[in-house]
Amino acid sequence: MSVPELIRIVSRDSPMALAQVERVRAELAALYPGVRTAVVPVKTTGDKWMGDLSQVEGKGAFTKEVDAALLAGEADLAVHCVKDVPADRPLPAGTTFAAFLKRDDIRDALVHPGGLTLDELPAGTRIGTSSVRRVAQLAATHPELECVPFRGNANRRLAKLAAGEADALLLAVSGLERIDRRDVISEVLSPETMMPPIGAGILALQCREGDTELIDAVSGLGDPDTHREATAERMFLHVLQGHCNSPIAGYARVDRGGELSLRACVFTPDGKTRLNAHEWAGRLDPATLGTSVAVALLRQGAREIIDGIPH
Ligand SMILES: NCc1[nH]cc(CCC(=O)O)c1CC(=O)O
Numbered sequence: 001m002s003v004p005e006l007i008r009i010v011s012r013d014s015p016m017a018l019a020q021v022e023r024v025r026a027e028l029a030a031l032y033p034g035v036r037t038a039v040v041p042v043k044t045t046g047d048k049w050m051g052d053l054s055q056v057e058g059k060g061a062f063t064k065e066v067d068a069a070l071l072a073g074e075a076d077l078a079v080h081c082v083k084d085v086p087a088d089r090p091l092p093a094g095t096t097f098a099a100f101l102k103r104d105d106i107r108d109a110l111v112h113p114g115g116l117t118l119d120e121l122p123a124g125t126r127i128g129t130s131s132v133r134r135v136a137q138l139a140a141t142h143p144e145l146e147c148v149p150f151r152g153n154a155n156r157r158l159a160k161l162a163a164g165e166a167d168a169l170l171l172a173v174s175g176l177e178r179i180d181r182r183d184v185i186s187e188v189l190s191p192e193t194m195m196p197p198i199g200a201g202i203l204a205l206q207c208r209e210g211d212t213e214l215i216d217a218v219s220g221l222g223d224p225d226t227h228r229e230a231t232a233e234r235m236f237l238h239v240l241q242g243h244c245n246s247p248i249a250g251y252a253r254v255d256r257g258g259e260l261s262l263r264a265c266v267f268t269p270d271g272k273t274r275l276n277a278h279e280w281a282g283r284l285d286p287a288t289l290g291t292s293v294a295v296a297l298l299r300q301g302a303r304e305i306i307d308g309i310p311h
Contacts, residue, residue: 003217006036010066010075013041014153019178020079020203027101027221040075042066046084050151053130054244054311059086067092070206076214078206082199082230087237097204098215099222100230104174104201106251108134108194109185111161111176112168117187121145121168128157128166132269136247137194138170140271154179170194174201195249195265198233202226225254228286232262235290240266240302243311247271250293252286260286262293266302269309275300 009024011017018041025037046053046061053061060067062084070078071094082100091097110118121142128150129135135147148166150157154175161169170189176182205222207215229252242248250264260281267274277296281289294302 001032001217001220002213003032003035004076004214006038007077007214007218008038008040008075009077009079010040010042010069011079012044012047012062012066014047015155016153016175016178017041017079017081019180020081023101023178023203024077024079024205024221028218031220032217040069042069047153052149053151059088059244060084067095067206070095070208073208076207076211077218080204080206082202082204082234083197085199085204087198087234088241088243089238091206094209095206096209096215098207098218099205099220100226101203101205101221102223103226103229104177104203105172105188106196106200107173107191108170108189108196109173109176110168110187110189111158111171111184112186113161115186116168118142118189118193126167128161128169131170131197132245132247133197133249133267134170134194136267136269136271137249138271139269140267140274141193154181158184172196172200191251191263195263196251198237198248198250198264199230200251202230204230228252228254228260231286232260232281232290232293235287236262236264236294237290239291239294240297240306242306243309245269245309245311246306247309248306252289260289262289264293264297266297266305268305273305275302275305 011021042065044062044065066078069075123144126146126148130149205218232252247267252262263278275297277293
């Protein structure tokens with residue numbers, strides 16, 4: 001396998017994103033000893049704008065500037081959290097996913113400085129989160145808790161928590177692991193308690209479409225099961241056509257026997273209505289499974305719920 005002499009890797013410049021780049025560099029070095037890599041950090045709109053993300057023009061607040069650097073030839077490889085890559089439209093023209101790395105933990109965690117679990121939190125506890133998915137699910141199961149808007153990268157959210165701007169946080173386990181802060185977790189929430197977002201815990205490597213030497217080389221970092229899960233989940237979101245204020249959650253799983261299934265939900269913002277679907281792929285390919293689960297939710301009224309939410 002021939003590998004480019006130098007691979008320039010572009011990503012957001014948050015501590016989490018830079019840790020993700022280090023994982024990619026380590027995996028590249030393990031597969032291709034002697035390969036040279038360089039890091040091109042960029043700030044995205046989502047990093048700069050601390051208000052409501054739905055007010056940011058268009059989607060891809062965490063990916064737009066990264067994609068632009070790739071397309072402009074300022075870098076050769078982009079590292080994205082799949083969770084942050086819009087799925088309602090194709091990838092930016094001229095780019096392609098070359099690999100999905102082996103999936104990390106998909107679960108959310110409660111971060112409470114006093115070490116309490118979700119069920120132990122007293123009424124009125126302020127949970128710092130701006131995620132409509134987390135807000136809807138908490139409203140359904142823990143209506144006595146109060147959600148307060150909270151933005152910024154994970155390190156900043158932990159700092160704001162320490163400064164008393166909230167009493168507890170919900171953050172992805174995988175993200176906390178990447179910034180080496182698993183220690184702050186007071187409870188890991190099961191996917192049944194807090195259904196994860198589409199693409200949770202998956203890193204995608206994106207290249208320019210014509211860069212076949214690099215695409216072939218980095219595809220060696222891909223994990224086949226994660227590829228199937230990511231494909232099913234992203235097609236599900238594509239067919240559903242959500243917007244940034246739609247509480248949508250779900251995850252695909254390849255079980256030990258190699259069987260793929262996809263479970264997904266759509267909520268109203270108050271969490272009072274929850275549509276559920278769970279299907280096994282059987283003979284279907286991952287993308288068709290994603291389509292089928294989306295159609296199952298549309299049949300239950302998902303379109304009306306999604307379109308009824310201001311955005
Ligand atoms: N938008 C921020 C973001 N993007 C991806 C992750 C978590 C890591 C992942 O799922 O890959 C996070 C932080 C969080 O939700 O707590």
